[in-house]
Amino acid sequence: MSLPHAILTALLEKPSSGLELARRFDRSIGYFWSATHQQIYRELGKLEREGLIRALPAAAPTRGRKKEYEVLPAGREELERWVDVREDPRVGRDPLPVRLRAAGVVGVRGLVPELRRHRDLHLLRLEEYRAFERRDYPDGPANDQERVQRLVLLGGVDVEAGWVSWLTRAIEELEGSR
Numbered sequence: 629m630s631l632p633h634a635i636l637t638a639l640l641e642k643p644s645s646g647l648e649l650a651r652r653f654d655r656s657i658g659y660f661w662s663a664t665h666q667q668i669y670r671e672l673g674k675l676e677r678e679g680l681i682r683a684l685p686a687a688a689p690t691r692g693r694k695k696e697y698e699v700l701p702a703g704r705e706e707l708e709r710w711v712d713v714r715e716d717p718r719v720g721r722d723p724l725p726v727r728l729r730a731a732g733v734v735g736v737r738g739l740v741p742e743l744r745r746h747r748d749l750h751l752l753r754l755e756e757y758r759a760f761e762r763r764d765y766p767d768g769p770a771n772d773q774e775r776v777q778r779l780v781l782l783g784g785v786d787v788e789a790g791w792v793s794w795l796t797r798a799i800e801e802l803e804g805s806r
Contacts (some may be wrong), residue, residue, distance in 0.1 A: 631671050634661050636699055636707045645694035646672055740802050747795035754788035
């Protein structure tokens with residue numbers, strides 16, 4: 629995924645100012661694709677220069693007011709093009725599995741408490757995702773947009789459940805080998 633496409637998606641869902649967009653990233657897309665507020669503002673400028681988005685006309689002078697952005701037809705076309713691109717899956721870059729492999733060479737030492745900590749963090753994220761689903765989709769998705777958004781959320785649930793399962797297995801196995 630690329631940041632420009634994540635921003636185009638968010639703006640098509642709802643025109644927003646840079647600050648509103650950054651806050652929405654913190655609460656939704658940021659769970660799957662993180663970006664700093666500075667990166668978001670920088671990308672908004674690029675997208676505007678490329679003619680993919682524009683600042684909505686303000687009713688009053690803009691000094692001190694937040695600029696709200698909307699996606700232009702060229703931005704929607706770019707997002708449609710990107711959705712149809714064929715890409716191979718990417719390898720994750722979490723260092724924990726590499727640290728575990730290194731422990732096979734240098735010894736497990738104090739790694740088990742760290743594995744427990746990571747498992748607990750993944751358990752918290754898993755419960756957070758499940759709470760989002762209960763809150764946002766109590767009766768299931770109401771339309772196609774919600775169906776797709778829920779699928780992304782369920783993907784996050786599955787990823788976190790996978791981490792919890794793997795970490796639990798690793799902890800049990802390492803504790804059993806002592």
